[in-house]
Amino acid sequence: QVQLQESGPGLVKPSETLSLSCTVSGGSVTSESYHWSWIRQPPGKGLEWIGDVYYSGSTEYNPSLKSRVTMSVDTSKNQFSLKLSSVNAADTAVYYCAREDVVAATLDFWGQGILVTVSS
Amino acid sequence: DIQMTQSPSSLSASVGDRVTLTCHASHDINNFLNWYQQKPGKAPKLLIYGASSLETGVPSRFSGSRSGTDFTVTISSLQPEDFATYFCQQHSTFPYTFGQGTKLEIK
Numbered sequence: 178q179v180q181l182q183e184s185g186p187g188l189v190k191p192s193e194t195l196s197l198s199c200t201v202s203g204g205s206v207t208s209e210s211y212h213w214s215w216i217r218q219p220p221g222k223g224l225e226w227i228g229d230v231y232y233s234g235s236t237e238y239n240p241s242l243k244s245r246v247t248m249s250v251d252t253s254k255n256q257f258s259l260k261l262s263s264v265n266a267a268d269t270a271v272y273y274c275a276r277e278d279v280v281a282a283t284l285d286f287w288g289q290g291i292l293v294t295v296s297s
Numbered sequence: 298d299i300q301m302t303q304s305p306s307s308l309s310a311s312v313g314d315r316v317t318l319t320c321h322a323s324h325d326i327n328n329f330l331n332w333y334q335q336k337p338g339k340a341p342k343l344l345i346y347g348a349s350s351l352e353t354g355v356p357s358r359f360s361g362s363r364s365g366t367d368f369t370v371t372i373s374s375l376q377p378e379d380f381a382t383y384f385c386q387q388h389s390t391f392p393y394t395f396g397q398g399t400k401l402e403i404k
Binding site: 223224225226228237238239240241273275281282283284285287288289290 | 298329331333339340341342343346347352384386388391392393394395396397398
């Protein structure tokens, strides 16, 4: 059974860079069958797709965040990561990592989520 | 971006009720529509993909359908564990977008 686990700081200052990692167990980030995704959810609100990364390094980002987002894969650690620059209070959210099936385009396994608060 | 609009935003129902939740897409998305269930403090869980296919392990009381740009998920007989928030998500066009959710509450 695949498991995903987010890690990173729970508090980030305004204008700084949010950096999160997602460790995959029970599967490999080098699989050709999956993209590796990030989704966020502000407290009490809906879900926003941030983007995804493939093992090759190719990425797809939400245009609303594209200028501030970088995603990458670290095959040596079986992890993928998210960097979001120049954060502000509107970036406060629970950040989820998830596995996306390439064929079905389903987010079929999710991490438990990590709350990141942007505050000075 | 393709807008996904869910209705109602909340719904009160009783155990054993049959309920239908709706999701409307602003553009044609074919069958590229998934449904997720989210319980408080938990990550979303995939229920239905391709508008009408049940994910493995999801009870058969759940079903999904499509009519044009309108999609529904029906729970034939509500169980206590079904009270949660339900989100639809389109994967026809980037960026993927979600509906705002329907919160299903116990009456």
